[in-house]
Amino acid sequence: MPSKVDAAVKRFMEGVIQRNAGQSEFIQAVQEVAQSLMPFYLDHPDYVKAKILERMTEPDRIIIFRVTWEDDNGDVRADRAWRVQFNNSIGPYKGGLRFHPSVNLSVLKFLGFEQVFKNSLTGLPMGGAKGGANFDPKGKSDREVMRFCQSLMVELHRHIGEDTDVPAGDIGVGAREISYLFGQYKRMENRWTGMLTGKGLSFGGSLIRTEATGYGTVYFMQNMLEHRGDSMEGKVCTVSGSGNVAIYTIEKLTQLGAKAVTASDSGGFIYDPDGITPEKLEWIKDLKEVRRGRISEYADEFGCEYHAGKRPWVVPCDIAFPSATENEINGKEAEELVKNGCIGVAEGANMPSDLDAVKVYLKNKIMYGLGKAANAGGVAVSGLEQSQNALRISWSRDEVDGKLVEIMKNIHAKCVEYGNEGDWVNYVKGANIAGFVKVADAMMSYGVV
Numbered sequence: 001m002p003s004k005v006d007a008a009v010k011r012f013m014e015g016v017i018q019r020n021a022g023q024s025e026f027i028q029a030v031q032e033v034a035q036s037l038m039p040f041y042l043d044h045p046d047y048v049k050a051k052i053l054e055r056m057t058e059p060d061r062i063i064i065f066r067v068t069w070e071d072d073n074g075d076v077r078a079d080r081a082w083r084v085q086f087n088n089s090i091g092p093y094k095g096g097l098r099f100h101p102s103v104n105l106s107v108l109k110f111l112g113f114e115q116v117f118k119n120s121l122t123g124l125p126m127g128g129a130k131g132g133a134n135f136d137p138k139g140k141s142d143r144e145v146m147r148f149c150q151s152l153m154v155e156l157h158r159h160i161g162e163d164t165d166v167p168a169g170d171i172g173v174g175a176r177e178i179s180y181l182f183g184q185y186k187r188m189e190n191r192w193t194g195m196l197t198g199k200g201l202s203f204g205g206s207l208i209r210t211e212a213t214g215y216g217t218v219y220f221m222q223n224m225l226e227h228r229g230d231s232m233e234g235k236v237c238t239v240s241g242s243g244n245v246a247i248y249t250i251e252k253l254t255q256l257g258a259k260a261v262t263a264s265d266s267g268g269f270i271y272d273p274d275g276i277t278p279e280k281l282e283w284i285k286d287l288k289e290v291r292r293g294r295i296s297e298y299a300d301e302f303g304c305e306y307h308a309g310k311r312p313w314v315v316p317c318d319i320a321f322p323s324a325t326e327n328e329i330n331g332k333e334a335e336e337l338v339k340n341g342c343i344g345v346a347e348g349a350n351m352p353s354d355l356d357a358v359k360v361y362l363k364n365k366i367m368y369g370l371g372k373a374a375n376a377g378g379v380a381v382s383g384l385e386q387s388q389n390a391l392r393i394s395w396s397r398d399e400v401d402g403k404l405v406e407i408m409k410n411i412h413a414k415c416v417e418y419g420n421e422g423d424w425v426n427y428v429k430g431a432n433i434a435g436f437v438k439v440a441d442a443m444m445s446y447g448v449v
C-alpha cells in the first residue's frame with residue numbers, strides 16, 4: 001500500500017507526464033523536486049489549495065523563433081531558438097542561453113524550471129528563465145558566430161530587457177557570443193543597459209563573473225565539508241568538462257590545497273594523477289578559450305592517460321565535480337564512485353546525475369550538493385553584475401568574491417535548515433524546499449494570477 005506522499009507524487013507526476021509528453025529531461029527535473037518536496041507541500045494546505053506546484057511547473061510563456069543566417073560560403077542556414085520565461089514572481093526573468101545541437105524544448109524547460117529554485121536560493125530578486133538554440137558553434141568561424149548572434153538578437157530583443165528578462169551564457173555561449181549579442185541589442189535599441197550578464201570587463205561586466213560558477217561550486221563543497229568538521233585540503237577530485245565551469249572549479253580546488261586529476265570534453269577524459277597544476281590549467285585555458293582544441297591534446301602535451309569515449313567516474317576520488325552536462329552520471333557510475341571511496345559530489349553542471357545516481361547518493365548518505373544549490377554562484381554574480389550596472393559602479397575583485405563566499409554560505413545554511421535529518425543533511429530536500437518557499441509565498445500574495 002503506497003503512503004499518502006507516494007500516492008500524491010504519483011498522481012501529480014501523471015499529470016506532468018501527460019501535459020509534457022516526450023519531454024524526458026523536464027519530467028526528470030520535476031520528478032526530483034516532487035519527490036523531495038511533497039511531504040512539506042502536503043503539510044501546507046494553503047499551497048495545495050492554490051495549486052502552487054501545478055502552477056510552478058507550467059512556464060509563464062515560451063517564445064520559439066527561426067534564426068536565419070548566412071555561412072562563410074554564402075549558403076543560407078536556418079536554426080531554431082527558444083526563450084522559456086518560467087517564473088518572474090520574485091524578480092525579472094534570469095537564466096542563460098545555450099547553443100548546442102542537442103538543445104530542444106525539453107532541455108530548456110528543465111533548465112528554466114531548475115533556475116527558478118536556484119535563483120530563489122541566492123536570496124537575490126531574480127525570476128527563472130532559460131533559452132538557446134540548436135546552433136552548434138563548434139567548427140564555425142568567428143564571423144559565422146557573429147552573424148548567427150546578430151540574427152538571433154533581431155528577434156530576442158523584443159522579449160528581454162533589464163527589468164524584464166536578463167539572459168547570460170551557458171554551454172556554447174561564452175564571452176565571444178555575449179559580446180556579439182550585446183553589441184546587436186545596443187545597436188537596435190540605441191540604449192546601453194545591463195540586459196545581458198557575463199559581459200566583457202570593458203563594457204559593464206563584473207569581476208569574478210567568469211570564475212563564479214566554478215568557484216562557487218567549490219565554496220559550496222567547502223561548506224559541506226566544514227559542516228562535518230573536514231576541509232578541502234589534500235582531497236583528490238575528479239572533474240568532468242573543460243569549459244567555463246570545469247576550468248574555474250579546478251582553479252579554486254588547487255588554491256584550496258586539493259588536487260584535480262581529471263578533465264574531459266565530449267570526446268573523452270584525461271587522467272593526470274599528479275594533478276592539474278596552475279601552469280597546466282593555463283595551458284587548458286588557452287586550448288579551450290583561444291585555440292578551441294580538444295582535451296586529448298593535453299595527454300599528448302603532458303604525457304598522461306587519455307580515455308576516448310569514456311567519462312571520468314571510474315577514477316578513484318574523494319570528491320566528484322561533474323561540470324559538463326546533464327545526465328553524465330548514471331546509477332552504475334554513482335555506485336562505482338561510492339565503492340571507490342567518494343564522500344561527496346558537488347554539481348557544477350545542471351542535473352548531471354540521473355535519478356538513479358541521486359538515489360545512490362542518498363542511500364549512502366554521501367554529501368550531495370545538487371546543481372541548483374551548488375552551482376548558484378554563477379547566477380548570483382550575474383545578479384551582482386546587474387546591480388553594478390544599475391548603480392553605474394564597479395566593485396573590486398575582493399568585494400565580489402567576498403559577496404560570492406557569503407551567498408554560498410547562506411545557501412548552504414538554508415539547505416541545512418530544511419534538509420537536516422539528524423545524523424546527516426539531505427541537501428536535495430533542503431534546497432528544493434528552501435527554493436520553493438520564497439517563490440510560493442510571492443505567488444500566494446499575488447492571488448490567482
Ligand code: NDP
Nearest residue numbers: 170171172213241242243244245265266324325349350378
Ligand atoms: P562550456 O560550453 O564552457 O563547457 C561545456 C563543457 O562540457 C565542454 O568541455 C564540453 O565538451 C562538455 N560537454 C558539453 N556537452 C557535452 C556532452 N553532451 N557530453 C560530454 N561533454 C559535454 O559550458 P559551461 O562550462 O558554461 O557549462 C557546463 C555546465 O554547467 C552546464 O550543465 C551548464 O548548464 C552548467 N552551468 C553553467 C553556468 C555558467 O555560468 N556558465 C552556471 C550554472 C551552471 P565539448 O567542447 O566537446 O562539447
